[in-house]
Amino acid sequence: MNPSPLSGRTALVTGSTSGLGAGIAVALARAGGHVVVTGRTRTRGQQVVDRIQSSGGSAAFVAVDFSAGAAAVRELASAATRAAGGRLDILVNNVATLIQPAPTADVTDDQITDAFGVSVITPFLLTGLLAPAMAQRGDGAIVNIGSIAGINGAAGSALYGATKASVHLLTKAWAAEYGPSGVRVNAVAPGPIATERNEEFAHGIAPILQRIPSHRMSTVDEVASVVTFLAGPGAGNVHGAIWSIDGGTTAV
Numbered sequence: 001m002n003p004s005p006l007s008g009r010t011a012l013v014t015g016s017t018s019g020l021g022a023g024i025a026v027a028l029a030r031a032g033g034h035v036v037v038t039g040r041t042r043t044r045g046q047q048v049v050d051r052i053q054s055s056g057g058s059a060a061f062v063a064v065d066f067s068a069g070a071a072a073v074r075e076l077a078s079a080a081t082r083a084a085g086g087r088l089d090i091l092v093n094n095v096a097t098l099i100q101p102a103p104t105a106d107v108t109d110d111q112i113t114d115a116f117g118v119s120v121i122t123p124f125l126l127t128g129l130l131a132p133a134m135a136q137r138g139d140g141a142i143v144n145i146g147s148i149a150g151i152n153g154a155a156g157s158a159l160y161g162a163t164k165a166s167v168h169l170l171t172k173a174w175a176a177e178y179g180p181s182g183v184r185v186n187a188v189a190p191g192p193i194a195t196e197r198n199e200e201f202a203h204g205i206a207p208i209l210q211r212i213p214s215h216r217m218s219t220v221d222e223v224a225s226v227v228t229f230l231a232g233p234g235a236g237n238v239h240g241a242i243w244s245i246d247g248g249t250t251a252v
Protein backbone atom coordinates (compact mmCIF):
# COMPACT_ATOMS: atom_id res chain seq x y z
CA MET A 1 0.00 0.00 0.00
CA ASN A 2 1.29 3.49 -0.84
CA PRO A 3 1.96 5.16 2.56
CA SER A 4 1.68 8.65 1.00
CA PRO A 5 -1.29 8.50 -1.39
CA LEU A 6 -1.82 12.27 -1.04
CA SER A 7 1.78 13.26 -1.70
CA GLY A 8 1.84 16.52 -3.69
CA ARG A 9 -1.87 17.16 -2.97
CA THR A 10 -3.27 20.14 -1.06
CA ALA A 11 -6.35 20.10 1.15
CA LEU A 12 -8.63 22.51 3.01
CA VAL A 13 -10.55 21.15 6.02
CA THR A 14 -13.20 23.45 7.48
CA GLY A 15 -13.71 23.35 11.26
CA SER A 16 -10.37 21.65 11.88
CA THR A 17 -9.20 23.33 15.10
CA SER A 18 -10.79 20.54 17.18
CA GLY A 19 -12.84 17.34 17.13
CA LEU A 20 -13.28 15.37 13.93
CA GLY A 21 -11.94 18.15 11.68
CA ALA A 22 -8.60 18.19 13.55
CA GLY A 23 -8.40 14.39 13.21
CA ILE A 24 -9.11 14.63 9.46
CA ALA A 25 -6.43 17.31 9.04
CA VAL A 26 -3.87 15.09 10.83
CA ALA A 27 -4.88 12.02 8.77
CA LEU A 28 -4.67 13.88 5.43
CA ALA A 29 -1.23 15.23 6.38
CA ARG A 30 -0.11 11.75 7.46
CA ALA A 31 -1.13 10.57 3.97
CA GLY A 32 1.27 13.14 2.51
CA GLY A 33 -1.03 16.09 1.82
CA HIS A 34 -0.36 19.76 2.63
CA VAL A 35 -3.31 20.74 4.82
CA VAL A 36 -4.92 24.12 5.47
CA VAL A 37 -6.47 24.08 8.96
CA THR A 38 -9.33 26.53 9.66
CA GLY A 39 -11.58 27.71 12.47
CA ARG A 40 -12.17 30.71 14.70
CA THR A 41 -9.65 29.83 17.44
CA ARG A 42 -6.09 30.65 16.40
CA THR A 43 -4.43 28.95 19.41
CA ARG A 44 -6.18 25.62 18.81
CA GLY A 45 -5.57 25.90 15.05
CA GLN A 46 -1.87 26.49 15.64
CA GLN A 47 -1.78 23.45 17.97
CA VAL A 48 -3.14 21.26 15.15
CA VAL A 49 -0.55 22.71 12.74
CA ASP A 50 2.23 22.10 15.31
CA ARG A 51 1.02 18.51 15.82
CA ILE A 52 1.18 17.88 12.05
CA GLN A 53 4.56 19.56 11.60
CA SER A 54 6.12 17.79 14.60
CA SER A 55 5.36 14.46 12.88
CA GLY A 56 7.00 15.66 9.67
CA GLY A 57 3.79 16.78 7.92
CA SER A 58 2.94 20.05 6.19
CA ALA A 59 0.16 22.43 7.30
CA ALA A 60 -0.86 26.07 7.66
CA PHE A 61 -3.64 27.80 9.64
CA VAL A 62 -6.14 30.35 8.29
CA ALA A 63 -8.64 31.92 10.73
CA VAL A 64 -12.29 32.32 9.73
CA ASP A 65 -15.67 32.89 11.38
CA PHE A 66 -18.32 31.58 9.01
CA SER A 67 -21.06 33.25 11.09
CA ALA A 68 -19.96 36.48 9.35
CA GLY A 69 -21.59 35.22 6.12
CA ALA A 70 -20.68 35.03 2.44
CA ALA A 71 -17.85 37.58 2.55
CA ALA A 72 -16.02 35.47 5.16
CA VAL A 73 -16.41 32.36 2.99
CA ARG A 74 -14.99 34.20 -0.04
CA GLU A 75 -12.05 35.54 1.99
CA LEU A 76 -11.30 32.05 3.32
CA ALA A 77 -11.39 30.53 -0.18
CA SER A 78 -8.77 33.06 -1.37
CA ALA A 79 -6.58 32.90 1.75
CA ALA A 80 -6.67 29.08 1.87
CA THR A 81 -5.78 28.81 -1.83
CA ARG A 82 -2.79 31.13 -1.19
CA ALA A 83 -1.80 29.09 1.92
CA ALA A 84 -1.93 25.95 -0.25
CA GLY A 85 0.50 27.47 -2.77
CA GLY A 86 -2.14 28.55 -5.33
CA ARG A 87 -4.04 25.29 -5.81
CA LEU A 88 -6.48 23.27 -3.68
CA ASP A 89 -7.02 19.64 -4.72
CA ILE A 90 -9.17 18.46 -1.80
CA LEU A 91 -11.97 20.17 0.13
CA VAL A 92 -13.43 18.62 3.27
CA ASN A 93 -16.67 20.36 4.24
CA ASN A 94 -16.62 19.46 7.94
CA VAL A 95 -17.78 22.60 9.78
CA ALA A 96 -21.25 22.45 11.33
CA THR A 97 -23.21 24.01 14.13
CA LEU A 98 -23.95 21.25 16.61
CA ILE A 99 -27.36 21.79 18.16
CA GLN A 100 -28.58 20.33 21.44
CA PRO A 101 -31.76 18.27 20.83
CA ALA A 102 -34.91 20.40 21.34
CA PRO A 103 -38.60 20.32 20.42
CA THR A 104 -39.23 22.03 17.07
CA ALA A 105 -41.46 24.66 18.71
CA ASP A 106 -38.58 25.71 21.01
CA VAL A 107 -36.04 26.28 18.21
CA THR A 108 -35.40 30.00 17.69
CA ASP A 109 -35.18 31.90 14.39
CA ASP A 110 -31.53 32.70 15.18
CA GLN A 111 -30.69 29.02 15.73
CA ILE A 112 -32.27 28.11 12.38
CA THR A 113 -30.40 30.91 10.56
CA ASP A 114 -27.08 30.06 12.24
CA ALA A 115 -27.41 26.29 11.69
CA PHE A 116 -28.23 26.57 7.99
CA GLY A 117 -25.70 29.41 7.55
CA VAL A 118 -22.71 27.51 8.97
CA SER A 119 -23.66 23.92 8.09
CA VAL A 120 -25.29 24.30 4.64
CA ILE A 121 -24.70 27.73 3.10
CA THR A 122 -20.98 27.70 3.99
CA PRO A 123 -20.21 24.39 2.20
CA PHE A 124 -22.50 25.45 -0.66
CA LEU A 125 -20.59 28.71 -1.21
CA LEU A 126 -17.15 27.18 -0.61
CA THR A 127 -17.77 24.40 -3.11
CA GLY A 128 -19.00 26.96 -5.65
CA LEU A 129 -15.79 28.93 -5.11
CA LEU A 130 -13.31 26.01 -5.21
CA ALA A 131 -14.81 23.24 -7.36
CA PRO A 132 -14.70 25.13 -10.70
CA ALA A 133 -10.88 25.39 -10.56
CA MET A 134 -10.68 21.65 -9.77
CA ALA A 135 -13.04 20.97 -12.69
CA GLN A 136 -10.92 23.11 -14.99
CA ARG A 137 -7.86 21.01 -14.04
CA GLY A 138 -9.97 17.84 -14.46
CA ASP A 139 -9.01 16.63 -10.99
CA GLY A 140 -10.18 17.11 -7.41
CA ALA A 141 -12.00 15.55 -4.48
CA ILE A 142 -14.62 16.92 -2.13
CA VAL A 143 -15.71 15.06 1.00
CA ASN A 144 -18.74 16.31 2.92
CA ILE A 145 -19.34 15.39 6.55
CA GLY A 146 -22.96 14.32 6.96
CA SER A 147 -24.52 12.35 9.80
CA ILE A 148 -26.93 9.53 10.54
CA ALA A 149 -29.12 12.42 11.77
CA GLY A 150 -29.57 13.26 8.07
CA ILE A 151 -30.82 9.72 7.35
CA ASN A 152 -32.91 8.64 10.36
CA GLY A 153 -35.57 10.93 11.82
CA ALA A 154 -35.19 11.54 15.56
CA ALA A 155 -37.47 13.55 17.86
CA GLY A 156 -35.66 16.73 18.89
CA SER A 157 -33.22 16.62 15.96
CA ALA A 158 -35.34 18.25 13.24
CA LEU A 159 -33.04 21.22 12.71
CA TYR A 160 -29.69 19.38 12.88
CA GLY A 161 -31.13 16.50 10.81
CA ALA A 162 -32.41 18.91 8.15
CA THR A 163 -28.97 20.51 7.77
CA LYS A 164 -27.33 17.08 7.43
CA ALA A 165 -29.97 15.79 4.96
CA SER A 166 -29.16 18.92 2.91
CA VAL A 167 -25.45 18.02 3.00
CA HIS A 168 -26.26 14.50 1.76
CA LEU A 169 -28.33 15.84 -1.15
CA LEU A 170 -25.65 18.41 -2.04
CA THR A 171 -23.18 15.51 -2.25
CA LYS A 172 -25.30 13.79 -4.91
CA ALA A 173 -26.08 17.02 -6.80
CA TRP A 174 -22.38 17.98 -6.91
CA ALA A 175 -21.40 14.45 -7.98
CA ALA A 176 -23.73 14.93 -10.95
CA GLU A 177 -22.46 18.48 -11.62
CA TYR A 178 -18.70 18.08 -11.18
CA GLY A 179 -18.13 14.33 -11.69
CA PRO A 180 -18.03 14.60 -15.49
CA SER A 181 -15.14 17.10 -15.08
CA GLY A 182 -13.09 14.69 -12.94
CA VAL A 183 -14.03 16.04 -9.51
CA ARG A 184 -15.26 13.32 -7.16
CA VAL A 185 -17.77 14.38 -4.51
CA ASN A 186 -18.63 11.99 -1.66
CA ALA A 187 -19.77 12.09 1.96
CA VAL A 188 -19.52 10.18 5.20
CA ALA A 189 -22.49 9.81 7.55
CA PRO A 190 -21.10 9.07 11.01
CA GLY A 191 -23.02 8.06 14.08
CA PRO A 192 -21.73 9.33 17.45
CA ILE A 193 -17.96 9.97 17.43
CA ALA A 194 -15.71 9.87 20.51
CA THR A 195 -14.65 13.51 20.29
CA GLU A 196 -13.54 15.45 23.40
CA ARG A 197 -16.95 17.13 23.45
CA ASN A 198 -18.88 13.81 23.31
CA GLU A 199 -16.72 12.34 26.06
CA GLU A 200 -18.12 15.14 28.26
CA PHE A 201 -21.68 13.99 27.47
CA ALA A 202 -20.86 10.26 27.77
CA HIS A 203 -23.70 9.65 30.27
CA GLY A 204 -26.30 11.13 27.83
CA ILE A 205 -24.95 9.06 24.95
CA ALA A 206 -24.90 5.71 26.83
CA PRO A 207 -28.55 4.80 26.06
CA ILE A 208 -27.98 5.61 22.35
CA LEU A 209 -24.99 3.24 22.25
CA GLN A 210 -27.19 0.35 23.40
CA ARG A 211 -29.19 0.69 20.15
CA ILE A 212 -26.04 0.56 17.97
CA PRO A 213 -25.10 -2.98 16.80
CA SER A 214 -21.41 -2.32 17.68
CA HIS A 215 -22.46 -0.81 21.08
CA ARG A 216 -19.86 1.94 20.75
CA MET A 217 -19.04 5.30 19.20
CA SER A 218 -16.64 5.53 16.26
CA THR A 219 -13.21 6.92 17.05
CA VAL A 220 -12.06 10.11 15.33
CA ASP A 221 -9.36 8.05 13.58
CA GLU A 222 -11.93 5.58 12.20
CA VAL A 223 -13.92 8.40 10.57
CA ALA A 224 -10.80 10.32 9.46
CA SER A 225 -9.36 7.26 7.72
CA VAL A 226 -12.52 6.80 5.60
CA VAL A 227 -12.46 10.51 4.69
CA THR A 228 -8.78 10.19 3.71
CA PHE A 229 -9.55 7.16 1.56
CA LEU A 230 -12.44 8.97 -0.19
CA ALA A 231 -10.13 11.95 -0.85
CA GLY A 232 -7.42 9.76 -2.38
CA PRO A 233 -6.68 7.77 -5.51
CA GLY A 234 -7.91 4.48 -4.00
CA ALA A 235 -11.47 5.83 -4.33
CA GLY A 236 -10.84 6.89 -7.93
CA ASN A 237 -14.25 5.83 -9.25
CA VAL A 238 -16.35 6.53 -6.14
CA HIS A 239 -18.77 9.39 -6.87
CA GLY A 240 -21.85 10.60 -4.96
CA ALA A 241 -21.52 7.98 -2.20
CA ILE A 242 -22.63 8.57 1.38
CA TRP A 243 -20.71 6.09 3.49
CA SER A 244 -22.22 5.24 6.88
CA ILE A 245 -19.73 4.96 9.74
CA ASP A 246 -22.19 4.17 12.47
CA GLY A 247 -21.52 0.71 13.93
CA GLY A 248 -24.41 -0.63 11.84
CA THR A 249 -27.12 1.75 13.07
CA THR A 250 -28.65 2.55 9.68
CA ALA A 251 -28.28 -1.04 8.41
CA VAL A 252 -30.54 -2.78 10.90
Ligand SMILES: NC(=O)c1ccc[n+]([C@@H]2O[C@H](COP(=O)([O-])OP(=O)(O)OC[C@H]3O[C@@H](n4cnc5c(N)ncnc54)[C@H](OP(=O)(O)O)[C@@H]3O)[C@@H](O)[C@H]2O)c1
Pocket residue numbers: 014015016017018019020021038039040041042044064065066067093094095096097098118145146147148189190191192193194195197198
Ligand atom coordinates in the same frame (compact mmCIF):
# COMPACT_ATOMS: atom_id res chain seq x y z
N1 LIG B 1 -19.34 14.53 17.05
C1 LIG B 1 -20.20 13.62 16.58
O1 LIG B 1 -20.64 12.71 17.29
C2 LIG B 1 -20.65 13.72 15.15
C3 LIG B 1 -21.46 12.71 14.62
C4 LIG B 1 -21.85 12.78 13.29
C5 LIG B 1 -21.43 13.83 12.51
N2 LIG B 1 -20.65 14.81 13.05
C6 LIG B 1 -20.23 15.90 12.18
O2 LIG B 1 -18.82 15.98 12.22
C7 LIG B 1 -18.41 17.34 11.99
C8 LIG B 1 -17.48 17.78 13.11
O3 LIG B 1 -18.14 17.64 14.34
P1 LIG B 1 -17.33 17.76 15.72
O4 LIG B 1 -18.09 16.98 16.72
O5 LIG B 1 -15.90 17.48 15.51
O6 LIG B 1 -17.54 19.31 16.04
P2 LIG B 1 -16.73 20.28 17.02
O7 LIG B 1 -15.85 19.49 17.94
O8 LIG B 1 -17.76 21.17 17.62
O9 LIG B 1 -15.82 21.09 16.03
C9 LIG B 1 -16.38 22.03 15.20
C10 LIG B 1 -15.27 22.74 14.44
O10 LIG B 1 -15.87 23.77 13.65
C11 LIG B 1 -15.29 25.03 13.98
N3 LIG B 1 -16.37 26.02 13.91
C12 LIG B 1 -17.55 26.01 14.56
N4 LIG B 1 -18.27 27.09 14.24
C13 LIG B 1 -17.52 27.82 13.36
C14 LIG B 1 -17.72 29.05 12.68
N5 LIG B 1 -18.81 29.78 12.87
N6 LIG B 1 -16.75 29.48 11.84
C15 LIG B 1 -15.60 28.76 11.66
N7 LIG B 1 -15.36 27.59 12.28
C16 LIG B 1 -16.31 27.13 13.13
C17 LIG B 1 -14.73 24.84 15.38
O11 LIG B 1 -13.59 25.63 15.59
P3 LIG B 1 -13.55 27.02 16.39
O12 LIG B 1 -14.31 26.83 17.66
O13 LIG B 1 -12.09 27.27 16.53
O14 LIG B 1 -14.20 27.98 15.46
C18 LIG B 1 -14.26 23.39 15.34
O15 LIG B 1 -12.99 23.31 14.72
C19 LIG B 1 -19.70 18.14 11.90
O16 LIG B 1 -20.07 18.27 10.54
C20 LIG B 1 -20.71 17.27 12.62
O17 LIG B 1 -22.04 17.53 12.21
C21 LIG B 1 -20.24 14.78 14.34
